[in-house]
Amino acid sequence: MPSISLTVNGEPVSAEADVRTSLLDLLRETLGMTGTKKGCDHGQCGACTVIVNGTRINSCLSLAVGHEGDTVTTVEGLAEGNGLSPLQKAFVTQDAFQCGYCTPGQLCSATALLNEIARGEPSVVTDERVRLSEEEIRERMSGNLCRCGAYNNIVDAILSVAGEPA
Amino acid sequence: MKPFDYVRAGSAQDAVRAGAEGRFLGGGTNLVDLMKLEIEKPDRLVDVSRLASDEIEDGVEGLRVGAGVSNSALAGHPLVRERYPLLSTALLSGATQQLRNKATVGGNFLQRTRCQYFYDVFRACNKRVPGSGCDALDGINRFHAILGASERCIAVHPSDMAVAMAALDATVETLKPDGSTRSIPARSLHRLPGDTPQFDHVLETGELITHVVLPASPPKRQFYRKVRDRSSYAFAVVSIAVAFDLEGGRIANVSIALGGVAHKPWRADRAESVLEGGSPSAELFAMAAEAELARAVGQGHNDFKIDLSKRLIVAALRDLSEGKREIAA
Ligand SMILES: Cc1cc2nc3c(=O)[nH]c(=O)nc-3n(C[C@H](O)[C@H](O)[C@H](O)COP(=O)(O)OP(=O)(O)OC[C@H]3O[C@@H](n4cnc5c(N)ncnc54)[C@H](O)[C@@H]3O)c2cc1C
Numbered sequence: 001m002p003s004i005s006l007t008v009n010g011e012p013v014s015a016e017a018d019v020r021t022s023l024l025d026l027l028r029e030t031l032g033m034t035g036t037k038k039g040c041d042h043g044q045c046g047a048c049t050v051i052v053n054g055t056r057i058n059s060c061l062s063l064a065v066g067h068e069g070d071t072v073t074t075v076e077g078l079a080e081g082n083g084l085s086p087l088q089k090a091f092v093t094q095d096a097f098q099c100g101y102c103t104p105g106q107l108c109s110a111t112a113l114l115n116e117i118a119r120g121e122p123s124v125v126t127d128e129r130v131r132l133s134e135e136e137i138r139e140r141m142s143g144n145l146c147r148c149g150a151y152n153n154i155v156d157a158i159l160s161v162a163g164e165p166a
Numbered sequence: 167m168k169p170f171d172y173v174r175a176g177s178a179q180d181a182v183r184a185g186a187e188g189r190f191l192g193g194g195t196n197l198v199d200l201m202k203l204e205i206e207k208p209d210r211l212v213d214v215s216r217l218a219s220d221e222i223e224d225g226v227e228g229l230r231v232g233a234g235v236s237n238s239a240l241a242g243h244p245l246v247r248e249r250y251p252l253l254s255t256a257l258l259s260g261a262t263q264q265l266r267n268k269a270t271v272g273g274n275f276l277q278r279t280r281c282q283y284f285y286d287v288f289r290a291c292n293k294r295v296p297g298s299g300c301d302a303l304d305g306i307n308r309f310h311a312i313l314g315a316s317e318r319c320i321a322v323h324p325s326d327m328a329v330a331m332a333a334l335d336a337t338v339e340t341l342k343p344d345g346s347t348r349s350i351p352a353r354s355l356h357r358l359p360g361d362t363p364q365f366d367h368v369l370e371t372g373e374l375i376t377h378v379v380l381p382a383s384p385p386k387r388q389f390y391r392k393v394r395d396r397s398s399y400a401f402a403v404v405s406i407a408v409a410f411d412l413e414g415g416r417i418a419n420v421s422i423a424l425g426g427v428a429h430k431p432w433r434a435d436r437a438e439s440v441l442e443g444g445s446p447s448a449e450l451f452a453m454a455a456e457a458e459l460a461r462a463v464g465q466g467h468n469d470f471k472i473d474l475s476k477r478l479i480v481a482a483l484r485d486l487s488e489g490k491r492e493i494a495a
């Protein structure tokens with residue numbers, strides 16, 4: 001079995017895993033970090049979203065062996081010390097979830113989204129200058145499905161963190 | 167999933183040496199998905215995702231892009247935004263940010279069809295199992311081809327990026343296992359199904375895409391539009407990439423490619439010949455659309471795509487000639 005070394009939420013980790021293991025299963029099954037969720041296992045729902053080397057990906061479609069040396073942030077790594085991140089707080093105050101199953105993926109996606117906006121990365125609805133708007137958030141969050149339909153409050157939570165009127 | 171050997175290639179030469187008996191792994195967003203379903207069962211995966219993954223170089227012959235560059239990096243590159251806006255729009259209308267961050271240029275070209283019978287291993291599919299039949303013919307074929315299909319396969323190629331590359335006359339550069347290289351026009355990379363729908367493209371076994379080159383001076387007026395069932399995160403029902411210049415009030419250097427209509431990105435040569443040199447008018451646009459779709463054949467559920475394609479061609483040409491759309495700098 002291949003041995004894989006990577007950094008997860010700031011901690012160096014090494015693990016042995018079958019070559020077929022996805023990054024998602026490595027996190028959940030091998031490393032016991034069950035914050036990241038498995039919804040579809042086929043890249044369609046976004047529940048498994050994690051941030052790798054600064055960009056968000058679907059960990060279910062990524063082989064763990066391909067991540068040798070990478071830096072991974074999961075939902076467990078978003079809090080700042082013992083306190084929630086501003087985005088996590090906003091999800092609570094804006095009531096941005098019901099069952100909570102999609103929430104780890106939503107949080108990782110939204111955290112990365114704010115950085116993408118800050119870096120000026122365009123989306124398909126961007127005209128000239130990138131600025132955070134409801135339309136941009138809906139487009140950029142379309143890879144994270146929510147079976148409970150908490151979408152409106154998720155958009156409000158993200159907008160509120162960006163200092164725009166919610 | 168079937169077990170396999172995993173090799174990370176240090177160079178393109180390494181990759182083709184190791185790749186002969188296996189498959190190349192880009193972002194894995196299509197291949198890993200198909201391996202989970204055991205539709206793809208490679209014995210060996212040669213990871214090429216880190217090869218040329220940040221290589222975007224501007225030169226006299228154009229913009230040379232490494233096959234490992236991610237879809238999001240290419241879409242957001244300042245030169246792509248400025249000079250090839252239709253490519254940026256096409257990339258950004260595909261999939262989601264998470265998938266575009268992982269997906270590579272090489273893998274996007276060679277992604278396989280989304281025909282639901284290809285994905286369902288209990289159904290007949292000549293592409294998955296040659297000679298087994300095609301359940302799409304009498305099945306639900308709303309997403310299937312209206313141009314260039316055969317009685318063996320009516321699937322469409324699902325990529326947005328490849329449609330843009332075909333319209334921009336990009337060139338795909340490859341390296342073969344014997345060390346030789348070749349350049350293939352992006353519009354000729356994929357093939358029509360004919361009697362052998364198991365082959366999506368013209369590459370040989372073990373042939374690696376190393377780069378794609380975008381021409382230095384593409385037409386100034388460019389436009390990509392994707393018609394889909396919801397406004398984000400859905401494959402195209404029909405899509406269109408159009409590029410041309412207006413020289414002295416006449417259409418020049420026109421190219422049109424359609425997505426979602428055929429087994430490959432469909433260059434609308436017949437429409438192009440009607441348009442080239444003409445002055446923009448509603449009549450000319452309608453003639454071009456009719457000329458291109460004259461050969462179209464519906465399969466039942468997708469008959470509406472014929473009219474939809476015509477209307478898309480006319481609308482795209484009209485908006486572009488009125489200057490309502492992206493103009494490359
Ligand atoms: C839910 C979902 C929605 C999607 N929606 C869209 C959409 O709307 N529009 C769209 O265009 N796409 C869409 N996609 C598809 C996505 O764009 C492709 O999966 C992606 O582009 C494939 O790139 P990759 O690098 O991950 O390829 P991989 O999965 O790594 O590889 C795909 C194929 O290419 C081969 N390959 C990879 N690199 C090379 C190379 N350098 N040389 C030779 N062969 C190579 C592999 O062997 C494999 O056969 C969607 C995918 C998913 C899962």
Ligand code: SF4
Pocket residue numbers: 279281282283284290291292293294299300301302303318319320321363
């Ligand atoms: S259309 Fe092509 S891919 Fe779909 S079932 Fe028929 S042979 Fe298979």
Ligand code: FES
Pocket residue numbers: 037038039040041042043044045046047048049058059060061
């Ligand atoms: S579990 Fe990865 S996208 Fe659904």
Ligand code: FES
Pocket residue numbers: 096097098099100101102103145146147148149150
């Ligand atoms: S809160 Fe239940 S799926 Fe989103």
